[in-house]
Amino acid sequence: MPLPPFASPSDPALDLHVIDPSGLAGWQAEQPDHIGQWLDTLGFTGALGQAHLVPGATGAPALAVVGYGTADTRARGRFHLAGAIAKLPQGIYKIAHGLPPEHAEVEALGWLLAGYRFDRYATQSPMLASLQAPAGIDTDALYAIASGEALTRDLINTPASDMGPDDLEQAARDLAMRHGARITVITGDELLAQNFPMIHTVGRAANRTPRLIDMTWGDKGPEITLVGKGVCFDTGGLNLKPGASMGLMKKDMGGSAAVLGLAHMIMATGLEIQLRVLIPAVENAVAGNAFRPGDILTSRKGLSVEINNTDAEGRLVLADALSYAQESNPDLIISMATLTGAARVAVGPDLAPYYCDDAAFCAALENAAQHHADPVWRMPFHTPYEAMIEPGIADLDNAPKGGFAGSITAALFLRRFVDTSTYAHFDIYGWQPSDAPARPKGGIGQATRALLNTLAEMTKP
Incomplete structure (x- = not known):
């Protein structure tokens, strides 16, 4: 409702x-x-x-x-x-x-x-x-923010039976139509023809075709690209998850839900930016043509990736989308994903861990997070760990062995696909495990309100 x-x-x-x-x-x-x-x-x-x-x-x-x-x-x-x-x-x-x-x-x-x-x-x-509403409150802006959060929650709460890659595309199309945004979608084998090999590989075993959703809006202000992980269900692939670990995998598209909610907030409040939203939408399924442990994939950027765990698929689809985002050299690229269990263990479900090396962006984000009750926690792009994602047989390893620093190594992997733009990555949980004030059990947006206000600060003269 x-x-x-x-x-x-x-x-x-x-x-x-x-x-x-x-x-x-x-x-x-x-x-x-x-x-x-x-x-x-x-x-x-x-x-x-x-x-x-x-x-x-x-x-x-x-x-x-x-x-x-x-x-x-x-x-x-x-x-x-x-x-x-x-x-x-x-x-x-x-x-x-x-x-x-x-x-x-x-x-x-x-x-x-x-x-x-x-x-x-x-x-x-x-x-x-x-x-x-209390006096002095911008009710229209506040309702736009709340509506964006409701969109995120609805998308995450919808089970995979009704929220596959095609349904996620329709949600993006509905949002684009609502705000007069432009949208294109690359689907199925056309992903190979247009050089998005890892998005295609991760999604090819599912009976719902993989796709890359590309939405743009605005023609003034800084160029901001949001990239959201859209893995609509994650079985783990051939590294099949046990049943207990598969129970919440409808939320594995929480990164895409978050960026669509944030995009609504941006467009509904009329923020003066040039917005782009990229969502690689796939289902990581098991079939005879599923990708395998030991496979080596070549990414859009040309970097080769050894697959040591098919359950580390989110970083693969994000990598192709990030490479595509970087090709237009925007001022800022932000990726959001429900990516690693390591982040959940490190900070729990309530904090949104993020990675960024731009001091000004981090200061603005953390100030906004504090003032808008949207907590974040900065994690390190620890460069000495780069060796952990270099397997020798290929340029990159999608799932380093040993279990150390799983969230950091995932973020380092993604950073390899962004060259010149300022880059921030959010490794969110996207789920409220129990009822709390204004946050019922279920899907939830994280860091979106903090990001909205950070982007608003960037547009001020």
């Missing part, structure tokens, strides 16, 4: 007071005695996540309160007001007191994101509480 928008500012609304424990006594002293007595009876302390309606003299609701906790408890999560939504009854609410102005935008976004429901296969109960 579409995200519910902010309530109209002209609608009657109930005052919502945001109260932390240190401010509770002072706030109560300013209220009629019965309000304090009512909250004392309920055990309201201002702790994070508490939410109550308070009746007036006639018994009708007079106001609502939510606990905002201490700074220490808030540091353990984000979107704190969204955590109270399920505890409030149906109605329209407006922030009347207590929300720090510097938190207003993030908390309003969290309220929007809490309205997300994935209802393609089963009816879901809508959110009952509506919010009037």
Whole structure:
């Protein structure tokens, strides 16, 4: 279902007071005695996540309160007001007191994101509480951001039966039509004719043909190319995954979902950049023509790659797409992928690890991540590990043995296909393992809001 928008500012609304424990006594002293007595009876302390309606003299609701906790408890999560939504009854609410102005935008976004429901296969109960946007918030921009995140979640949550390479192409075409973008798609054996051999090789065993999706938008500003891994399902190929490891492989196209969500945010907010989105869309399946361990492939760039594990396929399709991206020499290339289990082990599901050697970009990204509740963590392009991805029999090894530094060696592999553009790679998880405020269990975008605001900074004079 579409995200519910902010309530109209002209609608009657109930005052919502945001109260932390240190401010509770002072706030109560300013209220009629019965309000304090009512909250004392309920055990309201201002702790994070508490939410109550308070009746007036006639018994009708007079106001609502939510606990905002201490700074220490808030540091353990984000979107704190969204955590109270399920505890409030149906109605329209407006922030009347207590929300720090510097938190207003993030908390309003969290309220929007809490309205997300994935209802393609089963009816879901809508959110009952509506919010009037706090003063000073750019509601159109915030709704565009939330809608981009919802697109990412929908794409990841859709199972591979309905989200194959052809379905991913259709999602990109729908987005292009919505925003007046241009799109071309190279499909099947035409990939070989146009020199995308590794994309073709990874996807050729599936009954849904591999393809490269190429979308462009905008004619002013810096040239930014987003490259998203679109492995719509990953069996592991001939290095077949065990069943437990295959269960979440519908999310292996999470990189493409993230760049499409980010592209929507960019286009819907009218960011002045020249945007390009490249998505190698494949399914890594098992058949008689599947590529094999020990095979040596030649990439679009001409570098040879020894295949030591067919389950390290994402970097192969990204490599051809990155080479193609570099040929137009954009100012910045950003790749996003659900690429390595090593990154998941290193930083867990909540942080988006990234690689970049441009100090100015990293500083801008980390500042944006902090201010927009979209955490990232910089990992090193550790050049001494380059030898680990050089097998001797070929230029590159797609899966170095030994188990060391798996996320770093994957990033180093990808960096070999970008020569002159500034390059940043995000090795995201793309999945929320359990419910959290504004983040239900399931697919999730990571680093996209931080990237949107970083790109916005790049366009300022």
